[in-house]
Amino acid sequence: MAEDREVTIYDIAKYLNISAATVSRGLKNNPMISKQTRKKITDAATMLGYQSNTFASSLRSRQTLTLGVLVPRLNSHFMSSVLAGMENAANLHGYNLIIAQSLEDVDKEKRNVLTMYNKRVDGLLISLSANAVDIQHLEPFFKKQIPVVFFDRVHPHADSTSVGIDNYEAAYKITTHLISQGCKRIMHLGGNLLRNVYTDRFKGYKKALKDHRLLFVESLHLVSNLSEQAGTEAARYILDLPAAERPDAVFSANDTAAVYCMLALKAAGLRIPEDIAFAGFNNDPISKVIEPNLTTMNYSGEAIGNTAATYLINHLKGSTDLYATNAITLRADLVIRASSLKKDAAG
Amino acid sequence: MAEDREVTIYDIAKYLNISAATVSRGLKNNPMISKQTRKKITDAATMLGYQSNTFASSLRSRQTLTLGVLVPRLNSHFMSSVLAGMENAANLHGYNLIIAQSLEDVDKEKRNVLTMYNKRVDGLLISLSANAVDIQHLEPFFKKQIPVVFFDRVHPHADSTSVGIDNYEAAYKITTHLISQGCKRIMHLGGNLLRNVYTDRFKGYKKALKDHRLLFVESLHLVSNLSEQAGTEAARYILDLPAAERPDAVFSANDTAAVYCMLALKAAGLRIPEDIAFAGFNNDPISKVIEPNLTTMNYSGEAIGNTAATYLINHLKGSTDLYATNAITLRADLVIRASSLKKDAAG
DNA sequence: TAAAAAAATGCAATCGGTTACGTTTACTTG
DNA sequence: CAAGTAAACGTAACCGATTGCATTTTTTTA
Structure with a gap:
């Protein structure tokens, strides 16, 4: 308890009757130090229970x-x-x-x-x-x-x-895939548009629509924090839409929102993908568990x-x-x- | 580029014609320093763009x-x-x-x-x-x-x-619950027995069996790393068991293994919970997505x-x-x- | 108003390594 | 073998803040 003092390179130096500088160099495998003294130093270090003090070092060496x-x-x-x-x-x-x-x-x-x-x-x-x-x-x-x-x-x-x-490219691919499956009214569940990841995904989605001569419909674009709750609310929104205006696909900017939206729609009796197709983003573990398994963008x-x-x-x-x-x-x-x-x- | 030198308390001290000690104290709101000088110090600090150097401080103060x-x-x-x-x-x-x-x-x-x-x-x-x-x-x-x-x-x-x-208690509760549902051959997917969390869950499971006059069967106790793969393999193991020796319930020490075991068993045509009931541990997000939803132990x-x-x-x-x-x-x-x-x- | 007490500030050592530079020792080479 | 070079090691000044103790300034008290 009392002897709280740390073992320092000075202790090693004193013990070996050499200078602290040599000890410091020896411990860092500086080639300037001879093999033998280096060994003596490391031995003494473990013997005395020395542990280097990182911030003393950081202070001087600036890293x-x-x-x-x-x-x-x-x-x-x-x-x-x-x-x-x-x-x-x-x-x-x-x-x-x-x-x-x-x-x-x-x-x-x-x-x-x-x-x-x-x-x-x-x-x-x-x-x-x-x-x-x-x-x-x-x-x-x-x-x-x-x-x-x-x-x-x-x-x-x-x-x-x-x-x-490349979020733009990825979203473009996903949307194109949905279109290739015959979807015409594709909804997008997006995130905060201040962040590149979400704007890019949004842009990729719009570009894909445009390239395939599909109209971008403002009412099919929801912005949220993409939480579980947001997913559930999106489902509510979809169900409240007049039948003619309902999307036949949803591209969500993350898997969480996609999955919770799916769960709510399934509970309401919609069939996936027959009534409404789904694609997410992230390849989250839940995407492999939800039924049907969720199409998504995988990146590590x-x-x-x-x-x-x-x-x-x-x-x-x-x-x-x-x-x-x-x-x-x-x-x-x-x-x-x-x-x-x-x-x-x-x- | 050249003026890489940091702004230190000495710079502040020089600037204000006071000692570095006073600056140091002033910055830490030491009551020993008068209100006015304290203000002068903090003002000068922001003015000069001072940022404290944590490890110079740590070195001396030992925290x-x-x-x-x-x-x-x-x-x-x-x-x-x-x-x-x-x-x-x-x-x-x-x-x-x-x-x-x-x-x-x-x-x-x-x-x-x-x-x-x-x-x-x-x-x-x-x-x-x-x-x-x-x-x-x-x-x-x-x-x-x-x-x-x-x-x-x-x-x-x-x-x-x-x-x-209390892993023991939790496992006891879960197992008891399964028993209360009429399960008699409850399998346990456990983790490494060096770790308390897994031994305790195992013990709780065994105790519950014992308290309800059910035999602990060695062949219904699998130890693994509880990964997705381990879950799938457990399913294989179960399916390979003679019909009479098959468990009517599985208590897995985590949700991942439980879920992947369920998926594999479902794919093989087993009905959950009718043919085999399931309980996991953790309340992982996947437990709320798998169908049927997984009974589990929730703790934050x-x-x-x-x-x-x-x-x-x-x-x-x-x-x-x-x-x-x-x-x-x-x-x-x-x-x-x-x-x-x-x-x-x-x- | 002088002395005592309290408040505010300064001095200088210290934390534990690192490193530029100087010195000693060992090794080459003509 | 003397002189020169290289290798190995030592000296001491840092890095930037903290803090025990001394000192100065201010306030209180007698």
């Missing part, structure tokens, strides 16, 4: 081997996959992750950004909160040339890179997280230049399942 | 306001809820979270524990990896009196607290995370004594859904 991760919410399947991917990459290269969530609140996001800055993270990985209008709050990072990588919910910026998928959160983190770390290590790359687009695949197969179902 | 979080896997619904709860609690009290995953590998867990120690986290929140036999690797923490809180997958230890649910990951973190922080702030409390048990509720309602289904 923390820590990355800041800022996400809207921690508890979604997609985000936890992203984190898993980041953690793998970080761990592999000796980095640690400080993780915080903004809960879709810009103010919290701002505070968290500052905390990350004060903790002097070597780089920042961020997915913007729903209502962040600009990235003014990231200025401290840009000013100090601390690399920032956006992922998923990105924001164009000259000095940073974005990692994600883990890959996004891994890529973003690896990229950031490579930049920090000097092997890649972050500022040269503006965006990294990962592949996303249309996974066709029963929920959208009108023709097969009919046949 | 990092950082908690280490070590989990088996980041990407599960339960775990991400736990993290969300922890982040809320931490953020509320000005703490940050360093998060790492062991991927069920003790060696990785050991390395991570050491990293956390080297980063001098103020406390550790840990859920053990599946194959950790002891907690020897936590010794550095115990030796230095750095508080450790176990959650979910806990391990008894005199100087630390565990936060979780968010509450577990929040409680564990709050408890740890209170201890750090001196308002509670961690060493006095040995375990905190949160409530878990049996959620009865169609997958286990034989009587109703039959009626």
Whole structure:
């Protein structure tokens, strides 16, 4: 209890009758130190129970081997996959992750950004909160040339890179698929239009309609937070529509809303995909469980997280230049399942 | 680019012609400093764009306001809820979270524990990896009196607290429920028996059997990692059993295995719950989507995370004594859904 | 109003490593 | 074998904030 003092490199130095500088170098495998003394040092270190003090080191060397991760919410399947991917990459290269969530609140996001800055993270990985209008709050990072990588919910910026998928293209593909199944009145359940992921999906959807000479109908475009409840409410909305105005397909910007919408419509007696086809986005676990299985867009959160983190770390290590790359687009695949197969179902 | 130097308290001090000590105190709202100078200091700080350097502070003050979080896997619904709860609690009290995953590998867990120690986290929140036999690797923490809180997958230890649910009781309730529905041959899909959560569930299951004069049958107890694949394989196992030896109910230690087992059995033509009833554990989102909906044990990951973190922080702030409390048990509720309602289904 | 008490501020050591630069020791080479 | 080079190690000044103790300033009290 009393002897709370830490074992430091000075203790090792004294023990071996050498200088602390040598100990420091020896512990970091500096080639300047001879093999024998290096061995003596590491031996003495384990013997005395030495554990390096990271921030004493960070203070002097100006690097923390820590990355800041800022996400809207921690508890979604997609985000936890992203984190898993980041953690793998970080761990592999000796980095640690400080993780915080903004809960879709810009103010919290701002505070968290500052905390990350004060903790002097070597780089920042961020997915913007729903209502962040600009990235003014990231200025401290840009000013100090601390690399920032956006992922998923990105924001164009000259000095940073974005990692994600081509949401426009993906939505275009999905919508086209629905059209190819004979759907003519395709509804879109979209998210907050401040965020690229949702505007892009919306645009891809509209473009597909246009390219196939289908009219975009304002009343078939709902914006929500895409929660379970939002899905259920969308179903209510659909059921309340006059029969002639009802959609014959729904493309939801995420699987959660799609699934809960399906559940409610099924409960109301609609048949899927015969009466109304469905497509989601994310390939969430629930999409493989709902009946009929949900057609969706599959893309690996883990890959996004891994890529973003690896990229950031490579930049920090000097092997890649972050500022040269503006965006990294990962592949996303249309996974066709029963929920959208009108023709097969009919046949 | 050139002027990379940070703005420090010395810059503020020089600017105001006062000492750095006063600046330091002023910034921390030390009552020793007069109101006016305090204001001058904070004004100058924002004016000069000062941002405190956390680890210079940590080095001297010996506290990092950082908690280490070590989990088996980041990407599960339960775990991400736990993290969300922890982040809320931490953020509320000005703490940050360093998060790492062991991927069920003790060696990785050991390395991570050491990293956390080297980063001098103020406390550790840990859920053990599946194959950790002891907690020897936590010794550095115990030796230095750095508080450790176990959650979910806990391990008894005199100087630390565990936060979780009563798995024994919960499993007992679930099993009893199945029995009350008339099930007589109840299979158990269990997890690694090194971990309390799984042994306790197994024991609760056995006790319920015993209390209702049902025999525990070794062939109806499968141990696996409870993955999707494990669930599917369990179904195969069941289908390969002679008709007379088939279970009339399955109690799975998690929802994932339960759901994938159900899917496979349904595909093979079995009716649920008529031919075989099902109960899971976790109240995962998929349990509300599978048909029939899965009976399961609901307990809040968010509450577990929040409680564990709050408890740890209170201890750090001196308002509670961690060493006095040995375990905190949160409530878990049996959620009865169609997958286990034989009587109703039959009626 | 002088002395005592309280409040506000300054001094300087300290936390535990890192690193530029200087010094010693070992090894080459003409 | 002397001189020159390379390898190995030491000295000491940092990094930026905190804090025990001393000192100055202000307020209170006698």
